[in-house]
Amino acid sequence: MQLFKLRPTISRFYSFGDFAKEYGLGERDLVITNEFIWAPYMKDLNLKCHFLFQEKYGAGEPSDKMMNAMLDEVKKIQYDRVIAVGGGTVIDCSKVFALAGVDDVVKAFERSIPIKKDKGLVIVPTTCGTGSEVTNISIAEIISKNTKMGLVDDEILADSAVIIPELLTGLPFKFYVYSSIDALIHATESFVSPKANVYTQIFSRSAMSTIIDVFKGIAREGEDYRKKRFEDMLIASNIAGIAFGNAGVGAVHALSYPLGGTYHVPHGESNYQFFTTVFEKYKSKKPKGSIEEAEALLAKDLGCDVKNVYVELDNLLGKLCKKNQLHTYGMKEADIDGFTDTVIRTQQRLLANNYVELTREEIREIYQKLF
Numbered sequence: 298m299q300l301f302k303l304r305p306t307i308s309r310f311y312s313f314g315d316f317a318k319e320y321g322l323g324e325r326d327l328v329i330t331n332e333f334i335w336a337p338y339m340k341d342l343n344l345k346c347h348f349l350f351q352e353k354y355g356a357g358e359p360s361d362k363m364m365n366a367m368l369d370e371v372k373k374i375q376y377d378r379v380i381a382v383g384g385g386t387v388i389d390c391s392k393v394f395a396l397a398g399v400d401d402v403v404k405a406f407e408r409s410i411p412i413k414k415d416k417g418l419v420i421v422p423t424t425c426g427t428g429s430e431v432t433n434i435s436i437a438e439i440i441s442k443n444t445k446m447g448l449v450d451d452e453i454l455a456d457s458a459v460i461i462p463e464l465l466t467g468l469p470f471k472f473y474v475y476s477s478i479d480a481l482i483h484a485t486e487s488f489v490s491p492k493a494n495v496y497t498q499i500f501s502r503s504a505m506s507t508i509i510d511v512f513k514g515i516a517r518e519g520e521d522y523r524k525k526r527f528e529d530m531l532i533a534s535n536i537a538g539i540a541f542g543n544a545g546v547g548a549v550h551a552l553s554y555p556l557g558g559t560y561h562v563p564h565g566e567s568n569y570q571f572f573t574t575v576f577e578k579y580k581s582k583k584p585k586g587s588i589e590e591a592e593a594l595l596a597k598d599l600g601c602d603v604k605n606v607y608v609e610l611d612n613l614l615g616k617l618c619k620k621n622q623l624h625t626y627g628m629k630e631a632d633i634d635g636f637t638d639t640v641i642r643t644q645q646r647l648l649a650n651n652y653v654e655l656t657r658e659e660i661r662e663i664y665q666k667l668f
């Protein structure tokens with residue numbers, strides 16, 4: 298049984314210019330990014346790379362329509378390396394463009410073509426949450442089939458993950474908070490996953506402690522505190538990605554997908570709604586196990602008694618952004634059963650990583666409680 302793997306090399310640079318110089322960015326490189334990232338950090342460098350701005354091909358979460366529209370452009374370009382500079386959407390799209398022989402991305406997601414990487418892939422995250430720079434997953438809405446599909450394959454792992462703290466300066470506070478809460482959830486869910494082990498838990502622990510520490514600083518000193526800790530948060534997000542890339546995430550992510558997909562709630566914000574309630578359910582079902590260690594660690598980091606750990610965690614996160622009842626996102630009472638069925642039908646890949654198995658009724662109870 299494999300315990301742990303780490304593929305990409307990880308580098309840190311102080312500026313995008315330093316990275317471009319060290320990696321020799323040039324005309325055989327395809328840079329996939331957004332114009333609002335290119336303008337402040339890349340424009341003045343006059344690089345000879347091909348640039349593709351993702352937002353010109355569609356808004357929001359990645360989809361087959363967006364990726365295929367980009368692909369029409371990508372096919373006209375001769376390139377040896379894909380350089381992804383962006384958040385989750387840019388990164389999920391870019392992973393597919395490092396593969397050989399893709400003429401319709403749906404075939405890659407369905408695996409009806411061989412999944413073989415033939416380009417270099419360098420990923421530079423500009424949010425601090427997905428950890429996608431170190432995971433082998435790309436997720437897209439397949440509009441033509443009315444479903445979300447994940448391509449999970451080591452062929453879409455990056456060769457290099459690059460940390461550049463200055464790239465977080467343009468990230469609005471709200472998105473910074475949602476993405477870093479997502480990273481905290483990656484670390485905590487992977488800590489209690491049945492696939493967790495001593496190697497993955499080192500990474501989970503480290504990410505949980507750093508993220509809580511930064512959140513406490515923001516709660517104490519205000520939004521600007523985050524700027525002093527951009528590098529810490531980017532690295533914590535990366536480390537959480539390494540933990541969940543190996544041990545997986547479970548019910549928080551699984552229950553969050555129908556809400557996010559149906560009512561267009563950003564991934565991190567949607568996950569936040571389910572975080573502590575799922576853990577309370579875990580705890581009530583199986584109080585003895587790795588959850589005790591996770592709670593002890595969180596309580597120590599939060600400076601509270603372990604019996605109040607979820608209340609205190611919600612208090613701290615609530616100082617950064619508001620937690621909402623699910624109906625405020627447009628969810629209907631009838632969705633409680635619908636979402637429960639959807640989770641059971643489509644999210645078995647994630648439910649397999651639950652700390653303890655949740656029944657249909659227990660999943661339904663979580664939706665009901667949060668509704």
Ligand SMILES: [Fe+2]
Nearest residue numbers: 427479483550
């Ligand atoms: Fe996530």
